[in-house]
Amino acid sequence: MKENGTIHLSMGIHNGKREQLIVVSVNPATLPEGKLKEIELAWDNGLYLAISYESGEFPMKHAYTNSAGVDMGEIHSIAAFCETDEALIVTGRKTRSIHQLRNKKLGELQRLMSKCNKYSRQWKKYNRAKQFVLSKSTKQLQDALHKTTKNFVDWCLENEVKQVFVGNPEGVQRRKQKKRTKHVNQKLSNWSFGTLRAYLEYKLHAKGILLFLVDEVYTSQTCPCCQRRKKVRTRNYVCACGYEEHRDIHGARNILAKELYGKMCHIPEETKRKYLRIA
Numbered sequence: 344m345k346e347n348g349t350i351h352l353s354m355g356i357h358n359g360k361r362e363q364l365i366v367v368s369v370n371p372a373t374l375p376e377g378k379l380k381e382i383e384l385a386w387d388n389g390l391y392l393a394i395s396y397e398s399g400e401f402p403m404k405h406a407y408t409n410s411a412g413v414d415m416g417e418i419h420s421i422a423a424f425c426e427t428d429e430a431l432i433v434t435g436r437k438t439r440s441i442h443q444l445r446n447k448k449l450g451e452l453q454r455l456m457s458k459c460n461k462y463s464r465q466w467k468k469y470n471r472a473k474q475f476v477l478s479k480s481t482k483q484l485q486d487a488l489h490k491t492t493k494n495f496v497d498w499c500l501e502n503e504v505k506q507v508f509v510g511n512p513e514g515v516q517r518r519k520q521k522k523r524t525k526h527v528n529q530k531l532s533n534w535s536f537g538t539l540r541a542y543l544e545y546k547l548h549a550k551g552i553l554l555f556l557v558d559e560v561y562t563s564q565t566c567p568c569c570q571r572r573k574k575v576r577t578r579n580y581v582c583a584c585g586y587e588e589h590r591d592i593h594g595a596r597n598i599l600a601k602e603l604y605g606k607m608c609h610i611p612e613e614t615k616r617k618y619l620r621i622a
């Protein structure tokens with residue numbers, strides 16, 4: 344990296360020979376402040392530079408003491424429950440609709456492509472359209488996930504949360520892989536969960552909040568009052584013993600109770616719900 348914005352990218356060594364450098368020019372004013380660590384040339388429907396750097400910011404210092412449980416419900420929604428009795432739901436409406444639209448468009452293009460000769464002019468045209476849809480929807484999804492995680496981190500700060508326990512749906516997925524239907528797998532897309540988790544990790548870290556991935560097995564099914572288990576398909580979890588709770592808050596609270604008390608028990612009576620919808 345030179346003063347005038349010229350970057351020499353190493354191509355590494357192949358067959359014992361050092362490959363020729365790639366030279367890129369950038370406007371130095373557009374580079375982030377702080378110490379540059381790594382610059383990569385990447386491709387996403389066009390070339391771009393991926394730059395990682397140290398911002399010089401240290402994690403926030405605080406004396407927070409509360410814990411919160413997090414349940415990732417349908418596609419990327421976050422449901423959280425804090426010891427302070429506060430609950431938060433960030434709906435996955437936006438991300439869900441981006442996903443659905445993307446799958447619909449990709450399906451259409453795939454069908455059109457299957458009617459063409461592979462690598463023909465028409466096929467390549469559809470393929471370019473496919474790459475465009477993928478690239479655009481990925482950016483939209485990232486944007487929606489950034490908003491979702493920001494809402495959650497703000498809520499953690501309001502509730503003076505020091506640590507969050509996040510139920511790990513991937514654990515469940517591995518265990519039951521053979522039995523899972525296509526529909527369920529779509530709901531727990533690995534990409535979404537992985538991205539959401541990565542965003543949560545670095546945003547929480549910046550605020551000095553710890554994140555633990557925990558086993559969420561049976562947390563959505565178990566009644567915290569009588570320990571009976573049942574599968575829920577409706578919005579509310581309703582048990583024969585009289586316990587009733589919003590399905591997602593129910594899961595988040597069980598995750599928290601399991602970590603705090605070693606069992607799924609009923610933490611507080613009343614929960615002040617705070618519903619959020621990401622526009």
Ligand SMILES: [Zn+2]
Nearest residue numbers: 566569582584
């Ligand atoms: Zn019960």
